[in-house]
Amino acid sequence: MTETEWLQIGTLAAGGLALAGVVYAIVRWLRKVDAVFPEAAKKYGLTFTHEQRGSAFTNVAESSRLRGVADGTPIEVISTYETRGRLRIRSTLVASRAPAGLPPCTMNILRRPPAATVHLVPTGDAQFDSRHWVTSDVPAVVRAVLTPAVRTELLSCPQPELRLVVTDGHLVLSFPSTPVNEAELHGPMDVVLAVARMKAP
Amino acid sequence: MSTDAYLEQLGREHGFTLAELEANRQGALHPAQLARGTRKGLAAVVVSTVLGFLALGGGLVGAYVFYDGLGPDPSSVDLNAVYATGGAGIVLALIFFVGAGTSFVRRRARKAAFMRGRIDVVEGPMNKIYIRGRGFAGQYIFRVGGRSFHTSEKLWELLTQGAHYRLYCVADQLLSFAPGSAESGSAASGQMATKALGMLHT
Numbered sequence: 001m002t003e004t005e006w007l008q009i010g011t012l013a014a015g016g017l018a019l020a021g022v023v024y025a026i027v028r029w030l031r032k033v034d035a036v037f038p039e040a041a042k043k044y045g046l047t048f049t050h051e052q053r054g055s056a057f058t059n060v061a062e063s064s065r066l067r068g069v070a071d072g073t074p075i076e077v078i079s080t081y082e083t084r085g086r087l088r089i090r091s092t093l094v095a096s097r098a099p100a101g102l103p104p105c106t107m108n109i110l111r112r113p114p115a116a117t118v119h120l121v122p123t124g125d126a127q128f129d130s131r132h133w134v135t136s137d138v139p140a141v142v143r144a145v146l147t148p149a150v151r152t153e154l155l156s157c158p159q160p161e162l163r164l165v166v167t168d169g170h171l172v173l174s175f176p177s178t179p180v181n182e183a184e185l186h187g188p189m190d191v192v193l194a195v196a197r198m199k200a201p
Numbered sequence: 202m203s204t205d206a207y208l209e210q211l212g213r214e215h216g217f218t219l220a221e222l223e224a225n226r227q228g229a230l231h232p233a234q235l236a237r238g239t240r241k242g243l244a245a246v247v248v249s250t251v252l253g254f255l256a257l258g259g260g261l262v263g264a265y266v267f268y269d270g271l272g273p274d275p276s277s278v279d280l281n282a283v284y285a286t287g288g289a290g291i292v293l294a295l296i297f298f299v300g301a302g303t304s305f306v307r308r309r310a311r312k313a314a315f316m317r318g319r320i321d322v323v324e325g326p327m328n329k330i331y332i333r334g335r336g337f338a339g340q341y342i343f344r345v346g347g348r349s350f351h352t353s354e355k356l357w358e359l360l361t362q363g364a365h366y367r368l369y370c371v372a373d374q375l376l377s378f379a380p381g382s383a384e385s386g387s388a389a390s391g392q393m394a395t396k397a398l399g400m401l402h403t
Contacts, residue, residue, distance in 0.1 A: 086335065106326065106363025115358035118207035118380065137364035137380065163362060 033180045037064045037079070040185050044070040046077075059083050064178075070189075073097075073196045077189060079178045090178045094188045096196040098171040105141035109134050109154060109162040125151055141166065150194045157187035164195070171195055207359075208379055214356035217377040225369035225377050230318045234376055238315035241374070242308030246301050253297030260290005307373075314372035323348050324367040324381060327360050350375050 001009075041048035046068035054060035059082070066077040079092040107121070110133045114120060119135040121142045128151045136142045145166065146154070154162070159175045173192050179185035205219070212218055217234075224231040230238075264287035271279050323346035330342040330349075341357035342349055345366050360366070365381035 087332065108362050114361070115355075116207055116210060116361070118204060119361040119364055135361050135364075137361065165363065 036179055036182060036185050037066060037077075039182065040077075040189065041066055043186070044068070044075070044189065046070060046075065054083070059085070066189075070193060073193055075189065075192060075196070077185070079185075081178055091176055092174060092178055092185075092188070094173045094192045096171055096192045098166050098169055098196065099198050100169075102144065102166050102171075103138065103141050104165075104167045105136060105138040105145070106163065106165045107134055107136040107138075107142050107145070109157075109164065111160045123151060128155065131155065145195055145198070147194075147198050150191060150198065153187065153190040153194045156183065157191060158183050159188070162188065162191070164191075166195075204380070210359055211356070211378065214353065214359060215375070215377070222369075222377040222379060225320055226379075228320055230315065230320065230371070230376075234371075235315055235318070238371060238374060239312050242304055242311060245304040246308060249297050249301035249304060253294045253301060256290050256297055257294035258290075260287050260293065263287075263290065311372045311374065319371070320376070321370045322367060323370060324365065327362055327364050327366050329357060329360055329362045331357070345378075 037048050037050070040046070044066070046066040049065045049067075050063070051065070052060070052062045061080065061082045063078060063080045065079075066075070068075065073096060075094065075096045077092065077094050080090070082089040108114075111131070113133050114135050119137050121134045121136055121139040122129050123134065123143065123146050125148070128146075132154060134142055134146065145164070159177070161175060163174050165172045165174070171192060173188050175188065177184075208219060208222060212222065218231075221231040221234055224234075264283045267279075267286060268275070268283045271283075275283075325346040328344040330340075330344060332340040332342070334340065339354075341352050341354050343352060343357060343360055344350075345368050348368070348370070361380070366378055367381050368378040369376045
């Protein structure tokens with residue numbers, strides 16, 4: 001074989017190897033993402049279910065759900081991916097029971113300062129306040145809910161924005177994405193468990 | 202940030218003044234809002250009508266000029282081109298005229314609503330929606346009390362998700378709005394949570 005032929009074969013082989021590497025990395029990543037919910041189910045002792053409706057030619061609704069009692073605290077996680085025409089909707093809700101006597105409140109926990117500070121609620125914890133900004137129109141409830149334990153759990157959440165809603169008997173933490181790694185799922189679950197286990201104000 | 206500074210910021214982005222907001226809170230329309238409301242939509246009607254006549258005139262005149270230059274015995278291909286030019290002008294003109302008609306009807310209804318001066322007060326928890334555009338611009342929407350409003354990114358960023366807001370509207374126009382009190386905020390959160398819990402079985 002001539003030198004040019006060897007070069008061509010070498011280039012093709014290198015290209016094939018690079019393509020195989022990319023395919024391998026994608027498959028590995030997808031398997032890791034698929035394992036996030038079953039692993040969380042094992043860690044927290046919950047039941048994992050997965051549902052899928054629709055096909056490549058119709059709208060799709062996929063949901064991963066964790067449900068059960070983690071160390072005496074009921075918890076439920078629903079992560080959904082939905083298509084409606086050109087729309088792609090991803091959302092995750094983590095819910096549990098709220099401590100008794102906590103008034104209703106919606107708080108937004110952001111990783112960047114809000115455009116308007118009128119609803120900004122500083123927690124007084126310098127380390128937390130330098131990394132997270134909390135907005136709500138019910139500041140007293142925010143201060144009651146964001147105990148040191150809850151703030152510590154919030155610091156480990158990688159989501160750019162979380163919404164925590166407290167209402168009579170329930171609390172729901174939500175974010176507009178589906179978890180793709182352990183931190184994105186365990187972080188919010190630990191926050192909800194920390195709030196659910198806090199002493200009633 | 203004081204509430205007044207926040208209201209000024211909201212007003213700057215949406216287009217209302219504190220005086221206008223105060224008038225709306227009293228259940229009245231501010232004269233500037235009335236003038237704006239009765240004027241609004243006129244440009245769309247005029248522009249669509251002018252474009253309709255231009256399309257009609259351009260198509261028909263273009264077709265005539267083309268036909269005139271063909272000589273005494275035009276081929277069927279040339280005649281088809283003449284019909285196509287005229288037809289395209291008429292179709293385009295019809296589209297513009299329908300647009301102008303729709304804008305006119307909408308404007309008349311809006312003008313009547315402004316003349317009646319009845320202000321609808323909508324209140325509830327702020328629900329912010331962002332639809333990321335894939336190949337087109339993203340949409341910034343907010344929803345309060347069952348009504349949705351498209352807005353700019355800047356104004357959308359100023360709003361607080363879940364907080365209680367009170368909106369003052371006439372017909373399909375959002376005149377002004379302001380955040381509500383902390384007490385009503387608690388109630389607002391309750392409404393939002395109840396909605397979210399509808400998806401769950403805890």
